Each structure stands twice: as C-alpha cells, then as structure tokens.
Amino acid sequence: MGTRVLSRLGPWCSRVFAVECDPNSDPVYFSLSKKPQTAHCSERQAFENIFGGAKSYSLHVCTDERFKRAMLYEELKSKFIPTLPRGCRVLDVFSFIPDVKNSLFRGFLVKGAADFPETASILDELVRRSGVSVCTYVQEEDSQQWWQHMRSKAEDGTEVTVDKYCVVPAEAPQHHPSTLNLIGNDVFYNVWDAYKVMEQCKEKMTEAYELLELVGQNLAQNKGGRFPIIAIEGLDGTGKTTLTRSLTAALNASLLRSPPECLSPWRPRFDSEPALLRRAFYALGNYITASQIATASQHAPVIVDRYWHSTAAYGIATAVSGRVENLPSPGSEVYRWPGDLLRPDLVLLLTVNPEERMRRLDLRGEEKTREEAELEANQLFRTKVEQAYKRAEDPACVVVDASPPPDQVLQQVLLLIKDKCHL
Numbered sequence: 001m002g003t004r005v006l007s008r009l010g011p012w013c014s015r016v017f018a019v020e021c022d023p024n025s026d027p028v029y030f031s032l033s034k035k036p037q038t039a040h041c042s043e044r045q046a047f048e049n050i051f052g053g054a055k056s057y058s059l060h061v062c063t064d065e066r067f068k069r070a071m072l073y074e075e076l077k078s079k080f081i082p083t084l085p086r087g088c089r090v091l092d093v094f095s096f097i098p099d100v101k102n103s104l105f106r107g108f109l110v111k112g113a114a115d116f117p118e119t120a121s122i123l124d125e126l127v128r129r130s131g132v133s134v135c136t137y138v139q140e141e142d143s144q145q146w147w148q149h150m151r152s153k154a155e156d157g158t159e160v161t162v163d164k165y166c167v168v169p170a171e172a173p174q175h176h177p178s179t180l181n182l183i184g185n186d187v188f189y190n191v192w193d194a195y196k197v198m199e200q201c202k203e204k205m206t207e208a209y210e211l212l213e214l215v216g217q218n219l220a221q222n223k224g225g226r227f228p229i230i231a232i233e234g235l236d237g238t239g240k241t242t243l244t245r246s247l248t249a250a251l252n253a254s255l256l257r258s259p260p261e262c263l264s265p266w267r268p269r270f271d272s273e274p275a276l277l278r279r280a281f282y283a284l285g286n287y288i289t290a291s292q293i294a295t296a297s298q299h300a301p302v303i304v305d306r307y308w309h310s311t312a313a314y315g316i317a318t319a320v321s322g323r324v325e326n327l328p329s330p331g332s333e334v335y336r337w338p339g340d341l342l343r344p345d346l347v348l349l350l351t352v353n354p355e356e357r358m359r360r361l362d363l364r365g366e367e368k369t370r371e372e373a374e375l376e377a378n379q380l381f382r383t384k385v386e387q388a389y390k391r392a393e394d395p396a397c398v399v400v401d402a403s404p405p406p407d408q409v410l411q412q413v414l415l416l417i418k419d420k421c422h423l
C-alpha cells in the first residue's frame with residue numbers, strides 16, 4: 001500500500017470518503033473513527049444504501065504518481081470491473097482530504113459481492129497489487145454499525161486485516177472532491193506539464209515519441225503577427241465547421257484547427273488511452289497549432305476551429321462528476337488561460353438548443369469520437385461543457401446564438417469581429 005503517499009497526504013484514517021450513487025444528488029460522505037459513534041437513523045439508512053445488506057468492497061488507487069495512478073485506474077475500470085458478475089453494483093468512490101489539492105484517490109465500491117464467491121477471490125487478488133488498496137465493509141450485528149476493514153497481504157502471502165475503523169458520517173466539503181485533482185491531471189497550464197506526461201510513455205508508444213519531437217520543433221515561435229486571431233468554439237454540431245469555412249472566405253483569412261491536421265493520424269490512438277494521456281495529447285496539440293497561428297497571422301487574419309477552451313472545457317466537464325453545481329465556481333483558477341500559450345484576440349462560443357443540435361448531427365450522420373458519443377447520450381455532461389466554456393477567462397468566450405440559418409450566423413459574427421477586432 002502507498003505508505004509514502006499516506007505519510008505525505010496524512011494517514012488513511014484522516015481521509016474523507018464519498019460514494020456517488022446518483023449523478024443528480026450529493027454523494028454519501030463518511031469518515032473513519034477508531035471508536036464507534038452513534039449515527040442518526042437517516043445516516044444509518046444512507047450507509048445501508050451504499051453498502052447493502054451484505055459485505056461490500058472498495059478499491060482505491062493510492063499512489064501520488066499521476067501516471068501510475070491514471071494507468072491503474074483505467075486498468076481497474078476497463079479490465080477488472082467488467083469481469084464482476086452482473087449482480088454486483090459498482091459505484092464511484094473518492095477518498096480525499098478536504099480542500100487539499102491532489103489528495104484525491106479514485107476508486108470503486110463493489111456492492112453485493114458477497115453473493116458471488118468468485119468475486120471475493122478476484123478482489124482478494126487485488127490486495128497484492130502495489131498502488132491499490134482494498135477495503136471491506138462489514139456490519140456488526142450487535143451495534144448495527146458499519147466497519148471498514150483495510151486489507152493487505154503479509155510477507156508470507158497470508159491475508160491480514162491491517163486496520164479496522166468505524167464508518168461515521170462526515171460533512172459535505174465546500175468543493176466537490178472530483179475538483180481536487182483537476183490541475184495537472186485533467187487540464188495542464190503550461191506545455192512542460194503535458195510534455196512530462198507524454199515523456200512517460202514514449203518508450204511504449206511511438207506516437208508519443210513522434211508527438212514530442214513535433215512539439216519540440218514547434219515551440220520556438222509563439223508570438224502572434226499583426227492580424228487578428230479568432231477562435232470558434234462550441235459543442236459538436238453547433239456549426240463550427242460551417243462558420244469557420246464561410247468566415248475564412250469572407251475575411252480572406254487562414255483556417256487552422258486544434259488538434260492540427262498533422263496530429264489527425266494519432267488521434268484515434270490517444271482517444272482510446274486513459275484520460276491523463278488523452279488530455280496531454282490535446283494540450284500539446286494546442287501548442288503546435290499556436291506555432292502555425294504565429295506564422296499565419298503575419299500574413300492574414302486567422303480563424304481557429306477549436307483551441308484551448310475546448311481542451312479545458314471537455315477536460316473539466318469529464319473529470320467533475322455529478323451535477324453542474326459541482327464545477328469549480330466562476331473565477332476559479334481552473335478557468336484561466338495558460339501563460340505560455342498564444343492568446344487569440346477573440347473567442348466565439350456557438351450555442352444552439354439541444355434539439356436543434358441533435359437534428360444537425362443526425363443530418364450530418366458521421367462517426368463520432370468516444371467522448372462525443374458519450375456527450376450525445378448525456379445531457380448533464382453537455383451542460384457542464386457549456387458552463388465550463390462560459391466560465392473561461394482572459395479571454396472569455398463571446399456567446400453567439402448559432403440557431404439562425406448559416407448566412408445569418410455569418411453576418412452576425414462578421415459584425416462582432418468588426419466591432420472587437422476592427423476588421
């Protein structure tokens with residue numbers, strides 16, 4: 001178990017736990033105590049709901065190395081969880097120290113596992129894995145209290161219960177736990193932070209190696225020319241491609257995109273990697289696009305189809321679970337622009353209502369990225385992406401109603417550009 005982590009981030013028993021049962025309501029929060037404490041009836045009911053009538057398990061990825069943490073989490077999610085019998089219910093569980101950045105460990109609560117003996121043996125196997133801790137939740141009959149047993153393997157291979165704590169109710173923290181690790185895991189605020197992530201997999205992935213080479217060649221030039229730079233943002237299907245094309249013709253501009261064309265062949269590969277790598281890929285793509293913008297803006301206005309705000313808005317909305325209210329509040333540092341990335345002069349956020357967006361996507365009928373497919377199925381996620389866009393600062397997004405016909409949207413945008421960029 002991650003002793004180094006626990007010494008840096010405090011002992012296990014000082015952590016708070018959050019179990020998410022339903023994305024539309026608050027998680028159930030609990031902490032640990034050596035001494036039993038009496039819980040109110042409603043709190044006992046909440047524990048009953050999350051742990052169920054029989055023994056439950058929780059798995060926590062406990063390492064402060066972000067790369068290892070991302071890989072282990074993905075492995076549990078994609079390889080281990082699908083092997084559980086259908087009758088088991090799996091809930092997301094967080095363990096964290098309130099208000100301490102980067103203290104979040106993600107994991108899973110497996111409910112109903114005791115009904116399937118084979119599940120217990122699979123979970124037992126995980127006790128041996130470095131970076132993963134396994135706990136069981138047991139209700140003591142006489143006291144009706146739930147106890148968390150933290151398990152490990154002794155050196156001779158026999159299983160031992162290392163520690164045992166009473167599960168007690170905890171207050172909801174001020175900020176949702178899923179916001180604690182955003183910086184440096186889901187959003188990168190300088191090129192080197194994303195670069196370091198990519199470096200960790202360059203031995204195993206030739207795509208990562210080649211991407212790093214490209215970034216290295218494109219970093220020198222990062223100052224805009226004398227022509228304005230206009231980024232067009234919005235959810236898929238809001239009309240970005242249509243508008244960027246007509247705008248480029250109307251302004252005699254250069255059209256660029258993020259990720260840039262040169263990264264297109266590697267995109268499917270990174271889209272199927274764990275979130276940390278996927279985010280690092282898109283973050284680095286912005287720096288390559290920035291270098292192309294720097295050159296192009298010396299000769300003509302530049303239109304960019306998606307840029308940094310897409311990377312940040314999708315990254316934040318994917319990582320922050322549950323309700324829109326769980327997003328970091330407006331003004332939070334997560335909505336800032338990276339200091340080392342070429343800034344656009346104007347960012348336009350295209351918005352249309354969900355029905356119209358769906359109608360347009362159906363008409364287009366193309367293949368979608370996995371993230372876009374999830375987005376389509378999930379109205380809550382879409383709302384979070386749009387909210388994150390709207391909270392971006394310096395430059396903020398100027399919201400454009402993109403529901404009128406294409407030509408009207410173009411005229412509206414041309415007026416905006418004339419006003420803001422004096423073109």
Ligand SMILES: Nc1ncnc2c1ncn2[C@@H]1O[C@H](COP(=O)(O)OP(=O)(O)O)[C@@H](O)[C@H]1O
Pocket residue numbers: 234235236237238239240241242243360361363364402403404405406407409
């Ligand atoms: N203003 C508009 N009114 C009606 N349909 C539109 C409009 N803009 C785009 N479309 C259509 O909607 C679909 C999605 O537009 P597209 O430009 O590809 O969006 P995005 O690049 O944002 O995913 C396309 O079939 C396009 O022809």
Ligand SMILES: Nc1ccn([C@@H]2O[C@H](COP(=O)(O)OP(=O)(O)O)[C@@H](O)[C@H]2O)c(=O)n1
Pocket residue numbers: 235236237240258259282286306307308310311312314315369371372
């Ligand atoms: N600059 C960018 C562009 C895309 N993306 C990611 O790419 C996905 C959307 O890209 P896309 O190419 O499907 O979008 P459209 O250009 O089709 O609207 C989102 O899921 C984002 O996570 C990003 O992170 N940063």
